[in-house]
Amino acid sequence: MRLLLTFLLISFATPALATLEIDISKGHLDPMPIAIPDFVGASEPEREIGAQVAELVRTNLERSGLFRRLDPASFIEQQNNINIQPRFADWRVIKSDALLSGRLVMESDNRMRIEFRLWDVLAETQLVGLQLATTPENWRRIGNKISDVIYQKLTGETGYFDTRIVFISESGPKTDRVKRLAIMDQDGANPTFLTSGKYTVLTPRFSPTAQQITYMSYATRTPSVFLFNIETGRQEVLGDFPGMTFAPRFSPDGTKVIMSLVQGGNSDIWVMDLRTRQRQRLTSSPAIDTSPSFSPDGSRISFNSDRGGSPQLYVMNADGSGIHRISFGKGRYSAPVWSPRGDLIAFTKSLNGKFHIGVMRPEGDVERILTTAYLDEGPTWSPNGRVLMFTREPRPGAGPHIWSVDLTGANLQPVTTLGDASDPAWSPLIQ
């Protein structure tokens, strides 16, 4: 599954100080206009894939809400050699702030090479020049990698385009639902089923290497947390717990899985070491304790508990000590998920018959509600902590779909899936 991608700097010119930068922390901003001509090529097959890669980069960047793709029909300069400077005046006339020039070269052994240069049109400087090599069928990953490079160069933040989403594909009537583990690219491309649908599966989550998925399955007599190895397809029950296990998540270093275990009808939080297979109980209250999520440094855990009488968010130390409540607003809070940046916790909130996705600081203050619908639940963070995906049922009976929203609350949009889909989990950037 791991793909061979080589990155080589092809320009060693002194990097110009980037004058072009998007501040993505602002709630409302004008998307940066960017011109991305189809990548040039010497042959028809090269130009064909070059056009696909360019279109993917345009779509990715525009979907982020931070860029505005300019219509290639408006371009004045028609480039056929990316190794000479563009005529910047031609790009300024069409009000392009940035220009991406790319070239695709087929090599003999079923490999292709893509070279690209990102230009600051106003400062007339090259911001980045890279080449990547891969097999032709891998062109989407190249397009996603290029998108990440541009995003990083122009926003100063790591991108999230070369990532995947594991989710639950749903079909059939509500009273006899078929749920299958499935995986796709972050933009919905390349959807693949990982389980047959014979058994209900729920709440998949990636390991920090994106090579493993932990999820809950009804394939066993007692429903249990499973591990799925993406590379080998191997599935295994995680641990031999004396009861139902659910709500699993990896620790940030990937060495542990944290989850809930039901004993005598009561759910508590446990953590299991994947190497030693030793397990440790972290909470022991007669209340519901579930949906645990580690902070990115592994030192703390947020979770959901009704120990105070209604479902609320709590934080404790990784050893189970220091439990304290952090949610105090009106409504019922659940499914807390710690941001990969560490600065926020996303959650699901229900209030007055509506569901919301929101964020608050780990201290519990500065709560912001980002979405509202009949049912919004289960947020998952993009690896750069700027975008959230979640499950949305917009109206009663409309069926669940995956949606995404920026941390600012802007850029709310559906993610394309084949049929109904729920429980998305975002992978880290693929290595």
Added chain:
Amino acid sequence: MKSAFVSLTAVLFITACASTPPAEPAPTPAPAPTQPTPPPSTGPIAPIPPVPGSVDEFNKTAGNRVFFDYNSAQLTHEARAVLSRQAAWLNHNGTTRILIDGNCDERGTREYNLALGARRASAARNYLVNLGISPSRISTISYGKERPIDGNSNEAAWSRNRNAHTGIVSGATS
């Protein structure tokens, strides 16, 4: 209806014969007065009683599902009555084993509902155990909000979907 038809026919006959010399119509015998046929009386026949010790008997005489209030695993008065009948049947059919599955409506998040469903199944189980049913005969499972019995999204459906269902998994007469 019958008499109306007869008189209409007579009118048509008279009209049709208007140009011909009138003839004395043959006297017709008056129709004999008829009693309306009484409708057949209907009524249920005695149902065939369920086979003793069968799942059918359990479902019909005890009831296989108890219902809960929103976000609650407290057994209602009605739920206790159903569970008491379940216990009586289980005591009478001592080789049966049961699986209690706990269920929730869709207005909660997935993982919280898995926990809540477990709590509901456990509440039903504990009540049966207190009435003398051996814990070894009872398994529990939670489906959270994954197995609604009513696919609608309204108050009535939600209240049906908040339940603990008792299924006989072995030992019943077939």
